[in-house]
Amino acid sequence: MESKNAKIVTCVAPVNIAVIKYWGKLDEELLIPLNDSLSGTLSTDFMRAKTTIMVSPTLQENKFWLNGKEQSFDNKRLDNCLKEIKRRANQELPILNWKLSICSENNFPTAAGLASSAAGYACLVSALAILYDIEGDISSIARRGSGSACRSMYGGWVHWCKGIKEDGLDSIAKQIAPASHWPEMRVLILVVSDGKKKYGSTEGMKRGVETSELITYRAQYVVPKRIEDISEAIKKRDFNTFAQITMQDSNQMHAICLDTYPPCVYMTNVSHAIAGLVHAYNSYKGSNKVAYTFDAGPNACLYLLEPEVEEFVSIVNYVFPPSDPQGYFQGMPLSMKDIPQDIK
Ligand code: DP6
Numbered sequence: 001m002e003s004k005n006a007k008i009v010t011c012v013a014p015v016n017i018a019v020i021k022y023w024g025k026l027d028e029e030l031l032i033p034l035n036d037s038l039s040g041t042l043s044t045d046f047m048r049a050k051t052t053i054m055v056s057p058t059l060q061e062n063k064f065w066l067n068g069k070e071q072s073f074d075n076k077r078l079d080n081c082l083k084e085i086k087r088r089a090n091q092e093l094p095i096l097n098w099k100l101s102i103c104s105e106n107n108f109p110t111a112a113g114l115a116s117s118a119a120g121y122a123c124l125v126s127a128l129a130i131l132y133d134i135e136g137d138i139s140s141i142a143r144r145g146s147g148s149a150c151r152s153m154y155g156g157w158v159h160w161c162k163g164i165k166e167d168g169l170d171s172i173a174k175q176i177a178p179a180s181h182w183p184e185m186r187v188l189i190l191v192v193s194d195g196k197k198k199y200g201s202t203e204g205m206k207r208g209v210e211t212s213e214l215i216t217y218r219a220q221y222v223v224p225k226r227i228e229d230i231s232e233a234i235k236k237r238d239f240n241t242f243a244q245i246t247m248q249d250s251n252q253m254h255a256i257c258l259d260t261y262p263p264c265v266y267m268t269n270v271s272h273a274i275a276g277l278v279h280a281y282n283s284y285k286g287s288n289k290v291a292y293t294f295d296a297g298p299n300a301c302l303y304l305l306e307p308e309v310e311e312f313v314s315i316v317n318y319v320f321p322p323s324d325p326q327g328y329f330q331g332m333p334l335s336m337k338d339i340p341q342d343i344k
Helices: 076-088 116-131 139-145 147-153 201-211 214-236 239-259 269-285 306-319
Strands: 006-014 016-020 025-027 037-041 048-056 063-066 069-071 099-106 157-160 173-177 185-190 290-294 300-305
Touching (some): 016 290, 025 201, 076 116, 139 147, 147 157, 147 173, 173 214, 185 306, 214 239, 269 290
Antiparallel strands (some): 006 048, 037 157, 290 300
């Protein structure tokens, strides 16, 4: 929308949940990853970032609000995104020299390991790209804000290729299949804690690169084949294989976090109990029907197909009663035999 001289743009952007994790950077400044990663982008109906940006010749200084609180504009990642956008813009644009007012909000807990920075930077960069008329791929700009943000620039199933160029311009995200390709796919988020993480992913992966031997092994020998195999499983809609790779990859990321020195412990006893419940459910069903994956926090993201949702949610509610989130301490079932028949 244009009013007088000011220009205002509002965008929303979704969260993405990685099934092959981005963990470790080759370049800390450019946010070039050690390995490729792959994720599913959620619908903006439930978890999303929303950003409104105004540029106007009457603004005296740049301002930035996140969830209603004013933030410092002196932020390297924000600055890198802005610089790259302005570098690609038509240099004749008068608005290039105007000040900005940025107002961003998430409708889910921020910095709790629920990909808030991914949605946030994807949203910010989309809005900036509209304001400054940028064309072409902008996922490499979103990447400069937060690595995983580049994957939120596309819907459906998205592959972030680490690229080979030193300037990171080919470190971009690409959609491998739209959401409509697998319409029965659902994501359940079990919020174990909505508090701020002890240490963020940036810090955790930096320490991992410095101290873990497993991290380089993973990037070199494990991830390339996993990306190939999971892409194939997605193309064939083979949930059993998709789920196995997803869970193994989450476990490997957290194994690296433990191999980091001092270790980064993101999963809690409740997270492990959820993973145990998923394995018990899958073995009771005879094949993988639910897949868990954990980011840099204790909350579980579960991929499952629509026909499974009702039964699995009722089991989760039985094992972890909402009014008693620590309920599993008083009797976490060791196998599906401990779940009453009428729950299933
Ligand atoms: C565990 O994108 O938050 O969610 O690039 O340092 O901002 P920075 O890290 P960030 O890392 C996310 C890591 C992850 C796994 C993933 O989403 O692939």
